[in-house]
Amino acid sequence: MPRVNFEALPDAARLWVFSAATPVMGAAAQSLLERVDRELDGWRAHGVPLVCARDWRDDRFLAIGVNEAATDASGCSIDAMFSALRAHEGVIGTTLVGNGAVYWRDASGTVQSVTRPVFRALAADGAVSSDTPVFDTAITTAIAWRTAFEKPARDSWHARLLPPAR
Structure with missing residues (x-):
């Protein structure tokens, strides 16, 4: 059970914020979150499940966090998450990765x-x-997401x- 509720992540959990160029609502948001949940359920680093979670705000912002006190995310595991999100952009009709807005x-x-x-x-x-x-999409910890995003x-x-x- 690597995926947990976002509230269960420690404040120091490593975080990535993905921001949608346009709002993602309704069926598109449901599709996105279901895809992210499937990815997180199987997210591993060197075969070890990652203790991870996601949060969704304002129809625009997806936070994905990893409790690196349990297991560090590897470069390959991080790349896999970015690739999965890029692959889903066509389905939701907007960019999530690297739009720089x-x-x-x-x-x-x-x-x-x-x-x-x-x-x-x-x-x-x-x-x-x-x-x-x-919104500070450059934050890198769960506590920043909770208190300073x-x-x-x-x-x-x-x-x-x-x-x-x-």
Whole structure:
């Protein structure tokens, strides 16, 4: 039983965040999560099952975590997960791996995504600010997913994309 509930992962569990370029809802989300669960159920490193879990947020963000205190993920096992997700992108109709977008929550609460240059332009125009909630898809631990994934732009690497404070 290598797959556990996400809440069962220790705070120090290693984490990868995959972000959908467009929202994944309904049957597409169900298909994605079923595929991920099947992959996690059989996920191994050098033949040893990985203690792992996944979480899904805002129809956009998939977190996959591994309790490396139990068993380390290997390069090959990590590559296999990335490949499985890439292979499923056509089924769900959007990218999950390596889209490089910037994600934020607009005033209505909807998650938006654009390229870094577009986000910088939105900041220059005042459409986003240091108070805008942003998502840090570069986090690498379960505790960061639980406590610091969404935060004001001023408290994230996104601050580099904002105009200098006056």
